[in-house]
Amino acid sequence: MKNRILSSTLCVLAFVPVACEKNTEHEQVPVEIALSVSPSELAFSSENEVKVLSVETDASEVEITDNLSWLVIEKTEDGFSIEALENTATDSRSGVLTVFAIEGKYKETLEVKVTQQGAGAKAQFPDAEFRRLMLELCDADGDGLISQAEADRVGELDLVYDSESTERSVIKSLEGIKLFRNLRNLDCSFNALTSLDLSGMEHLEFVDCSYNLLTSLNLSACPKLLQVYANVNALTSLDLSGNEALKFVQAYKNRISSFELKDKVDLGYLDISQNALTSIKISGCPKLGILNCGSNYLTRLDLSDLPYLYSLGCYRNSLVSIDVSGFPELLMLECYDNNITMLDLSACPTLGSVRCSNNLIEELLLPQNKKDLVTYVICSGNRLKSLDVTMYPNLKTLDCATNFLTELKVSGCSMLESFKCDENLLEALDLSGLTSLINFTCTDNKLSELSLVECSSIETVDAQRNPLQSLWITAKQQSSKLQIKTDDNESIVKVVESL
Incomplete structure (x- = not known):
């Protein structure tokens, strides 16, 4: 009997381990993992910003998803450093990060909501002063943005800087100006703009960007543009080829070295004086009445395609001759400070004023028709030996000093x-x-x-x-x-x- 009981016992003892192993494999109790994060949500401004996400857990491993391209995440001793890159878009953006606490084959998760403000008006108008003015003038609903509907109501912008004003600072960029697609008149003179792109603004009629620091000006595809003032800048070129409706152009005191203008059938006024012009070509501008190309480096001037020119300023160049015989409407001529040796004005029946001082003129022929129109003659600083003005009864001013006159x-x-x-x-x-x-x-x-x-x-x-x-x-x-x-x-x- 004793032997049977031991054996049973032995049998029982032999089978116990097997029974225990089988129970562990199929009936193991799940491990509970503690996990908490702080803060529970991450909110970033539109600027580049870094925040810390603290993690508390009893798990041996902690991980986090990296599914948002605008976040840069680095692991730290206490959690994660999360950097939000600057949001240059107008609207805000958001996403979800998932934190994993891992222990063996068990894990616990928490979701963290991440939001970042949009740049708002800063995205629309990067220049702080331009942005401030636009919000002040156009933000009707006060939401800090200029909606398209608000922008479409704007037909005129006066952005002239007044140095005596304590309420204004200069504008350095007009980026965002194209939001105002119905804009007709723009005056941004006396600021600190270095470039200005107004291309494609199809309703634009008037632009004054004088007294800035402009090195580039894009006016292409502005079909209704009538008047351009771009004086006192640093422009090296001016392309007006796409502005067929132009009537008035003023761009004096720049650095333009060559200029071509053609097929502007309504252009009446052009002032491109005080530049660095060595060549100028004007054609297809039948209504051009006033041309000022003085204070440049021109050695020749072809005016043959300007039949109705009535005021010509070509002073302070390097011209050796000038032909004005084909200008029946010419009223005023200023060709002083050149190298002209002979000036024939006899075929200019309407000429009333001529200023041809400081040339090399040896022969001056004044108008022979409608002599009563001549009122002003300045021909000083030449090589004239004789001059007769007795046939000009309405002459009011005569300066013939510094010549070689004996008669x-x-x-x-x-x-x-x-x-x-x-x-x-x-x-x-x-x-x-x-x-x-x-x-x-x-x-x-x-x-x-x-x-x-x-x-x-x-x-x-x-x-x-x-x-x-x-x-x-x-x-x-x-x-x-x-x-x-x-x-x-x-x-x-x-x-x-x-x-």
């Missing part, structure tokens, strides 16, 4: 008010009939006698550095406030008692 005829010019003939070789000068003459200078000539008796309106006379023996005036002139400068007034000035 000068002005008698009968009853409307002449200002007359200068200094630094010539004149030995005689007839001033008869100059009843309107007010100011007269004839210094540095060879005059021995002058008579002012018919110059009833005279106020100032300067005849210094002449070998004058007599200067005749009337008693009335003597008693008036007539100012006379000669080398010896007392012995030279003589009074005519009666005419």
